[in-house]
Amino acid sequence: MTMPAGAVADRLRLMLAEVTGRPEFASVPDETALLHGGVGLDSLAGTLLLRRIQREFGVDVAAEDMNLDALETLATLAAFVAERAGTVS
Amino acid sequence: MIKCVVWDIDNTLLDGVFLESPDQPPPPDAGLLAAARELSDRGILQALASRNPPEAARYVQQATGLQFAAAELGWDSKADAVGRIAASLDIAADAIAFVDDDMLERAEVAAALPDVLVLTPEDAVQAPDWPDFSPPVLTQEGRRRGEMYQARLRRQAEAASFGGSREEFLRHVGTRISIAAARPQDVPRLHELSVRTHQLNSGGAALSEDDLSALLLAGGHQVVTVALADNFGDDGLVGGVIIERNGPGPWRVPVVMVSCRALGRGVLDALLAWMCRAAAASGASSLAVPCLVNARNVPMRLALTTAGLRADQGELSADGRTVFSRSLDGPLPALPAFVSVPGGPA
Structure with missing residues (x-):
């Protein structure tokens, strides 16, 4: 069973606010870039986000996505996680 | 250890x-x-x-x-x-x-x-x-490690109450990143970094002091150090890279290593941005960094992809690492003003 991407995106927004310490990120739009401009995750905040995603959704983004393209925008990350969450791989 | x-x-x-x-x-x-x-x-x-x-x-x-x-x-x-x-x-x-x-x-x-x-x-x-x-080498940075972690606690407290972006925070606390050619006296610390770093390490083998001294003297290589300081404390040498220079051909970087103490402080991003810019300035067409892909060095891979390097599917280095590379045409990653580089502004 997969999860709705919208629900995953909402959860990811809260995680973004937590790992960056920027509460305003809890309401960024879906098309916000995560690495360049936009949220501007650095390697520390990015790693914390990936660890939380793994803990909460059981999806190891770094292991499945060599170039971390999933981190392009909030929407691409939510879709990537939603597709894999709750499935046994 | x-x-x-x-x-x-x-x-x-x-x-x-x-x-x-x-x-x-x-x-x-x-x-x-x-x-x-x-x-x-x-x-x-x-x-x-x-x-x-x-x-x-x-x-x-x-x-x-x-x-x-x-x-x-x-x-x-x-x-x-x-x-x-x-x-x-x-x-x-x-x-x-x-x-x-x-x-x-x-x-x-x-x-x-x-x-x-x-x-x-x-x-x-x-x-x-x-x-x-019994750590094999004991450097100035090693002896002062406890003191630096105390500075880190004060820095984290400051970061928790700071609202702006990461780069604004780095400027706010007076971050200074100095990239420079390695000197013979840097060899023990570079050896220590090659043994101790994991999260921000591209996965090359550990380098002995003899290896490093030989590389400093050998032509065809450039050994570069990076030092870090801010208003909370001086972290000393926190990283090093070894660049193979092949004239105007592609730049290949077999070793990238940065202390985990420097995580979140702009050091690896600065090093990668400088390498892109220095390689482009010397006429190189591309920059390639072989990197071991594992669960520990995810921060390394994040920095590589943020600097525009990508893994060519299936391309492995001689020692089995995945090769991340980028062309040097078009816009290059920016170098913040708090970074000093060999030979002055890049």
């Missing part, structure tokens, strides 16, 4: 029980204090985990003169306390030793964190003689 020793206080680091004599708390245990000082001088961090009020940590710090990188005082589980210390210092459980006189506490930590080395106080007195507590 042990990077941090977590000490219990009562009947361990102190020769008695803190709360039993509030007017005159017990003195440090002489044998353990000598061991802790010796380990601290070797660059091994010291931390406290104790069922005591926070005053106990202040008393122990003052009575021992030790700089504690972390202190967990309270009444919840010791295993949780040790886990929080490991997370806050970003040190893996297998690089932590835990010392407690209480058998039940030792058993609880050993059960919950099987990778932690659990010791009785009697064992810990001997620890300085053991190989796991």
